[in-house]
Amino acid sequence: MKIKKGNEYLALPMKPTPRKLEIITTASTLFKEKGYSAVTMRDIAKAMGIKAASLYNHIKNKEEILTFIIISLAEQFIEGLEDIKNSNTTCIEKLKKIIELHVGITSRNTNGMASLNNDWMHLKDQLNYYLKLRIDYENSFRKIIKEGVKKGEIKNINPDIMLFSILSTLRSLYIWIPQKEDLDTSVLASNLSEVLLKGINK
Amino acid sequence: MKIKKGNEYLALPMKPTPRKLEIITTASTLFKEKGYSAVTMRDIAKAMGIKAASLYNHIKNKEEILTFIIISLAEQFIEGLEDIKNSNTTCIEKLKKIIELHVGITSRNTNGMASLNNDWMHLKDQLNYYLKLRIDYENSFRKIIKEGVKKGEIKNINPDIMLFSILSTLRSLYIWIPQKEDLDTSVLASNLSEVLLKGINK
DNA sequence: GTCTATAACGCGATAGAC
DNA sequence: GTCTATCGCGTTATAGAC
Numbered sequence: 001m002k003i004k005k006g007n008e009y010l011a012l013p014m015k016p017t018p019r020k021l022e023i024i025t026t027a028s029t030l031f032k033e034k035g036y037s038a039v040t041m042r043d044i045a046k047a048m049g050i051k052a053a054s055l056y057n058h059i060k061n062k063e064e065i066l067t068f069i070i071i072s073l074a075e076q077f078i079e080g081l082e083d084i085k086n087s088n089t090t091c092i093e094k095l096k097k098i099i100e101l102h103v104g105i106t107s108r109n110t111n112g113m114a115s116l117n118n119d120w121m122h123l124k125d126q127l128n129y130y131l132k133l134r135i136d137y138e139n140s141f142r143k144i145i146k147e148g149v150k151k152g153e154i155k156n157i158n159p160d161i162m163l164f165s166i167l168s169t170l171r172s173l174y175i176w177i178p179q180k181e182d183l184d185t186s187v188l189a190s191n192l193s194e195v196l197l198k199g200i201n202k
Numbered sequence: 203m204k205i206k207k208g209n210e211y212l213a214l215p216m217k218p219t220p221r222k223l224e225i226i227t228t229a230s231t232l233f234k235e236k237g238y239s240a241v242t243m244r245d246i247a248k249a250m251g252i253k254a255a256s257l258y259n260h261i262k263n264k265e266e267i268l269t270f271i272i273i274s275l276a277e278q279f280i281e282g283l284e285d286i287k288n289s290n291t292t293c294i295e296k297l298k299k300i301i302e303l304h305v306g307i308t309s310r311n312t313n314g315m316a317s318l319n320n321d322w323m324h325l326k327d328q329l330n331y332y333l334k335l336r337i338d339y340e341n342s343f344r345k346i347i348k349e350g351v352k353k354g355e356i357k358n359i360n361p362d363i364m365l366f367s368i369l370s371t372l373r374s375l376y377i378w379i380p381q382k383e384d385l386d387t388s389v390l391a392s393n394l395s396e397v398l399l400k401g402i403n404k
Numbered sequence: 405g406t407c408t409a410t411a412a413c414g415c416g417a418t419a420g421a422c
Numbered sequence: 423g424t425c426t427a428t429c430g431c432g433t434t435a436t437a438g439a440c
Contacts, residue, residue, distance in 0.1 A: 019405085034323060038238035039436065056435065092403060118320055121236060145402075154402050155411045159395055164378050165371045165397045172370035180362075191359055195367045199401030200347075200356050201294060221423085243416060256424045258417070 011071050011129055020058045022048065027065045027109035031176075036066055036119035066119060068124050069112045074133045076105050081140050091148030095166070096193045098141065103164040103189040106177055113174035141167065166196050213273050213331055222260045224250065229267045230313035234376075238268055238321035259321050268321060271314045275337045278307050283342050293350030298370070298395045304372040305391040308379055310372065315376035341370065368398050 016024065026047050030039040041062060045052040059065060066079050075128070080101040084094050123130055142175050148154035154162070177183065218226065228249050232241040242266055247254040261267055272345050282303040308315050322332055344365050350356035356364070371394070379385065 035237055035239055035320070037237055038324065040432080042432090050405090051407060052434085053408080053436080057405055062324050062434070071318075118237070122240065153404060155404050157396060157402070160382075161390070161393045162397055162402045164374070165394065166402075168371040168374035168378075169367045172366070172373070175367050176370075189361070190365045192367065194357075194359060195364055195401075197403045199399050200359065200364045200368075200399075201399045202355060202357050242414080244414085252418070252423090254416085255418080257427080259423055347428060 010075050011126055012068065012075070016068065017058065023058055024065055024068055025054060025111070027070055028109070028115065029068070031066070031119060032111045032114035036115060036122050042080060052202070063122075066115060067123060069115045070120055070123060070130060071126055071133075073105065073109065073112050073116045074130055074137075077101070077137055078133050080105070085140055091144055091151060091153050092197065094144050095148070096189075097196060098144075099166075099170065099193050099196065100186075100189045102173060103177075103185050103192065106170075106173040107183075107185045110174045110178050113171075117171055117174065132143055138163065140168070169196060212277050213328055214270065214277070216286060218270065219260065225257060225260055226267055226270055226318065227313070230271055230311070230317065233268070233271070234313045234316035234322060238317060256342075263374050265324075265326055268317060270327060271317045272322055272325060272332060273335075275307065275311065275314050275318045276332055276339075279303070279339055280335050282292055282307070283339060287342055287346070293346055293353060293355050296346050297350070297399060298391075300346075301368075301372065301395050304375060304390045305379075305387050305394065308372075308375040309385075309387045310375045312380045315373075319373055319376065340365065340369070357377065 023044065027039065027044050030047060032041055033039075041055055043051040044065075045055055081098065084097045084101065087094065087097065089097075120127075120130055120134075142159055145154060145159045145162055149156055149159060177188075180188075225246065229241065229246050232245055232249060235241075243254040243257055246267075247257055256398055283300065286299045286303065287298065289299070291299075322329075322336075325332055344361055347356060347361045347364055351361060379390075382390075
């Protein structure tokens with residue numbers, strides 16, 4: 001059962017109940033600390049002050065928790081990039097918008113981003129859908145870089161290396177953002193743009 | 203039982219037997235695919251064509267495999283950085299050497315680097331030792347950047363953001379290197395230096 | 405909606421034969 | 423050095439009382 005949004009069929013039709021969302025956010029925290037496979041249903045229940053069996057009144061199984069965390073984030077990235085692709089601006093400006101997109105989504109859900117990065121291989125039903133979203137995202141990102149090279153905005157280096165370098169940094173944001181409590185996300189985004197686009201060498 | 207090497211006590215005194223090394227490399231491959239917690243002793247044994255019980259003639263337990271993978275890599279980084287710190291050259295040149303260090307170690311053991319990045323929290327005996335090595339490494343790295351800023355070689359941006367950005371890219375190399383079969387590591391290192399130090403913007 | 409009890413199974417690790 | 427057999431425990435998930 002999927003709903004249509006824009007031109008894409010998305011995988012998460014229902015808004016979860018408050019209690020279900022509580023399970024998902026609790027699980028996210030534990031998944032970030034130890035990884036999906038090392039976290040048990042008893043761990044999640046204990047963190048909520050209930051018994052493991054009670055979780056099953058709200059969720060189908062453990063996999064459903066992981067699926068929700070990962071797919072909802074992946075869809076946010078796809079939708080955000082869609083807007084950027086369609087915006088009428090330079091490629092460098094588009095890259096700045098992508099950096100802002102990552103800082104924004106990550107700062108709102110650092111725990112979930114850990115699962116997106118490290119636990120996607122434990123998806124079952126929605127693994128292929130996730131892989132499709134990820135490939136689509138990287139292809140659109142690479143296309144923007146290549147267009148920037150063509151237009152002379154961006155250096156003529158191997159686009160895959162530039163894509164890899166920027167994306168690696170953006171995907172690691174979930175580790176760094178929570179460490180800096182007093183962080184202004186717009187300052188972070190602009191500093192990151194400076195470093196990623198213009199380098200650190202004076 | 204630790205041996206002395208240089209001025210540091212290292213945690214891996216014995217060179218493993220060939221059979222033990224075979225277990226470790228087999229396990230590394232599986233750990234990279236699914237993560238440490240999701241890989242069973244039966245999985246490792248099956249991949250080697252033996253039974254799980256037979257593994258225990260060569261290793262003490264599952265944790266010992268992970269410990270060897272992670273600590274031996276962490277010590278390679280510490281030793282490599284020690285040489286770079288002591289070299290008589292500019293800070294920018296030192297950063298280039300660090301990039302070469304990461305490309306070199308990672309290309310020789312992409313599987314192990316996955317565990318170093320993602321499974322260190324499952325260490326027990328050697329967890330504190332690993333954390334000390336990691337903090338030492340990041341501090342030395344940060345010191346080089348700060349010195350570069352002071353000497354006017356490097357831009358006066360938040361050093362933590364520069365450290366984070368470069369290190370995130372270098373730590374993700376294990377994902378990208380195996381995908382590019384025909385990759386020349388020295389070309390990769392020099393392209394990465396260009397992108398990480400001077401940026402992509404023309 | 406949470407509980408207790410339990411089913412059904414897989415886990416790491418050991419003992420002892422060969 | 424590898425095997426079979428097994429122990430003790432932890433795992434996800436379900437059934438049914440309250």
